[in-house]
Amino acid sequence: xxxxxxxxxxxEWLTAxxxxxxxxxxxxxxxxxAALEHELEQQTGLSTHEYEVLVRLSETPDRTLRMAQxxxxxxxxxxxxxxxxxxxxxxxxxxxxxxxxxxRGVNCTMTEKGWQTLVAAAPSHVQSVxxxxxxxxxxxxxxxxxxxxxxxxxxxxxxxxxxx
Amino acid sequence: xxxxxxxxxxxEWLTAxxxxxxxxxxxxxxxxxAALEHELEQQTGLSTHEYEVLVRLSETPDRTLRMAQxxxxxxxxxxxxxxxxxxxxxxxxxxxxxxxxxxRGVNCTMTEKGWQTLVAAAPSHVQSVxxxxxxxxxxxxxxxxxxxxxxxxxxxxxxxxxxx
DNA sequence: GGAGTGTAGTACAACTTTGAACTAACAGTT
DNA sequence: AACTGTTAGTTCAAAGTTGTACTACACTCC
Numbered sequence: 001x002x003x004x005x006x007x008x009x010x011x012e013w014l015t016a017x018x019x020x021x022x023x024x025x026x027x028x029x030x031x032x033x034a035a036l037e038h039e040l041e042q043q044t045g046l047s048t049h050e051y052e053v054l055v056r057l058s059e060t061p062d063r064t065l066r067m068a069q070x071x072x073x074x075x076x077x078x079x080x081x082x083x084x085x086x087x088x089x090x091x092x093x094x095x096x097x098x099x100x101x102x103x104r105g106v107n108c109t110m111t112e113k114g115w116q117t118l119v120a121a122a123p124s125h126v127q128s129v130x131x132x133x134x135x136x137x138x139x140x141x142x143x144x145x146x147x148x149x150x151x152x153x154x155x156x157x158x159x160x161x162x163x164x
Numbered sequence: 165x166x167x168x169x170x171x172x173x174x175x176e177w178l179t180a181x182x183x184x185x186x187x188x189x190x191x192x193x194x195x196x197x198a199a200l201e202h203e204l205e206q207q208t209g210l211s212t213h214e215y216e217v218l219v220r221l222s223e224t225p226d227r228t229l230r231m232a233q234x235x236x237x238x239x240x241x242x243x244x245x246x247x248x249x250x251x252x253x254x255x256x257x258x259x260x261x262x263x264x265x266x267x268r269g270v271n272c273t274m275t276e277k278g279w280q281t282l283v284a285a286a287p288s289h290v291q292s293v294x295x296x297x298x299x300x301x302x303x304x305x306x307x308x309x310x311x312x313x314x315x316x317x318x319x320x321x322x323x324x325x326x327x328x
Numbered sequence: 329g330g331a332g333t334g335t336a337g338t339a340c341a342a343c344t345t346t347g348a349a350c351t352a353a354c355a356g357t358t
Numbered sequence: 359a360a361c362t363g364t365t366a367g368t369t370c371a372a373a374g375t376t377g378t379a380c381t382a383c384a385c386t387c388c
Contacts, residue, residue, distance in 0.1 A: 342377090
């Protein structure tokens with residue numbers, strides 16, 4: 001959009017250059033995530049959300065996380081996570097158990113099938129990430145991308161939530 | 165996930181450093197887009213998709229685009245765009261007219277109300293983008309981000325679709 | 329030990345997105 | 359003109375997502 005709105009008070013518009021960068025970012029990210037989603041779905045039947053759930057669980061000592069931790073890590077709403085985990089439970093990838101320390105809580109554990117599914121899916125997903133992102137950029141570019149987005153993330157989460 | 169899969173053939177895993185960058189990127193981008201979506205929704209009632217539709221239309225001489233062009237620009241599926249435009253038409257933001265040159269086609273035009281809606285929404289959205297992205301980074305960082313994602317985008321679209 | 333407040337997770341209903349199937353129209357061939 | 363293949367856009371049903379409301383438990387502090 002290019003317009004002069006003379007009555008605007010304090011908004012500082014983006015420069016033409018900034019607009020170009022912003023669009024590249026938005027468009028590139030959207031297409032990248034869509035491509036990764038599609039390839040993972042085709043090759044393994046998993047959505048990237050399900051894949052990420054498995055990854056998080058796989059990184060804990062007992063392959064278990066509380067629902068809320070999982071939701072925070074993934075930046076998903078509680079409601080959305082409940083649905084995702086229910087579906088994954090139906091597929092036998094995870095199982096839910098009441099939490100002993102806090103009777104309100106629910107522990108979500110990765111099953112052996114979930115683990116096998118992740119091990120089977122990881123190579124092709126990693127390859128996709130390489131193909132469309134990592135290997136397309138120079139190492140310095142990729143590092144700069146990561147650093148910049150880490151700054152953005154920290155700013156958004158108020159410095160908390162170092163996990164994701 | 166950290167595992168050694170001895171039987172894997174040719175997959176090159178990400179280094180620890182690359183994994184960190186990849187997660188920062190994924191997590192930062194997800195949170196950023198979610199935040200922008202929320203703020204735009206709260207402040208104007210528009211979704212970012214609807215906003216983007218209006219932006220694209222506003223940039224053409226006659227505030228009109230074919231459905232397919234719109235879908236390509238936004239990297240949305242045809243089906244999704246049909247739904248979005250139907251909803252926007254119900255709100256009076258756009259209108260659809262059969263295309264004269266190609267009787268299969270449909271021209272989507274921005275109404276005056278659509279234009280006014282965009283003009284009213286733009287300042288706060290621009291401010292959000294500044295607050296959470298542009299002003300959080302150094303100009304060099306932001307430019308590098310844009311350049312990197314442009315490279316990613318071009319790679320994904322095979323160099324075509326310069327518009328987005 | 330009971331009231332009030334906050335947190336964990338689920339259920340529900342409305343809405344959005346997806347992918348496949350479908351209709352209509354163009355374009356090239358013979 | 360009929361035949362084939364392609365493109366434009368919509369429709370349909372299934373699946374996913376959202377926000378709110380709800381239940382259950384925990385924490386505090388009087």
